[in-house]
């Protein structure tokens with residue numbers, strides 16, 4: 556997937572921040588053990604001369620090989636002594652090592668010349684934020700609070716099932732996982748669960764696009780009036796290809812023959828290609844039937860698992 560320069564820059568900043576943090580925390584742990592244990596400090600000073608001693612040995616003429624072997628043995632003895640001193644303090648052998656967020660790439664974002672999976676995920680996450688999904692920190696499965704749905708035991712039970720279904724959808728995600736239709740009024744947690752799904756799927760390394768139906772249709776519209784000689788790639792193409800598309804706010808778009816036909820093309824192409832789609836809407840089943848033609852309605856109601864959101868607007872309860 557293509558990312559803007561801004562997204563790349565933010566990811567580079569984040570990787571740099573991770574490296575800096577890892578290095579300064581390791582340095583702080585080192586200073587801490589030196590303060591607590593003078594012997595270890597002396598030992599580290601001796602270890603810091605190993606490279607110089609090796610160089611001297613290597614250039615010591617006829618005895619070079621034997622001298623180098625001796626330096627290596629000394630170094631190993633010092634390292635073993637160091638592990639023991641740390642153990643005496645109740646600390647693991649790697650206590651003063653640098654602990655990177657991603658050990659595979661040491662938070663550089665690359666393993667040799669290939670982009671590391673951690674950088675790919677960061678790019679995805681930044682793209683999600685750039686696309687207007689603001690609550691990537693707070694809207695997780697863990698923070699989905701079922702206590703807002705205690706209106707009746709039946710409502711509570713339904714929402715428990717919705718949460719479980721959304722989690723299950725993300726478990727061992729593949730684009731063949733099927734489709735979800737999140738139905739229900741405003742403020743009942745549809746956006747929260749959509750964001751949580753996006754995050755969980757990105758975590759597994761799959762590209763995700765999260766967009767409002769209006770914005771998606773605007774891109775179809777743009778492509779429609781684009782100069783047919785243009786070599787520029789169509790803007791709507793990505794919605795037909797991304798492994799998981801999350802479409803927000805179905806039913807808020809201006810409805811015309813063109814938009815209904817675009818939606819059908821989008822929904823149907825993704826079904827044919829076996830790609831996963833999650834759609835949220837305030838519309839009721841009856842409103843869907845009134846608003847869209849029979850072909851589209853039968854896709855929604857036949858090929859999507861419907862999760863009905865019930866309760867009282869959470870935002871009003873929070874006030």
Ligand SMILES: [Zn+2]
Pocket residue numbers: 657658659660661662663664665671672673674
């Ligand atoms: Zn990495």
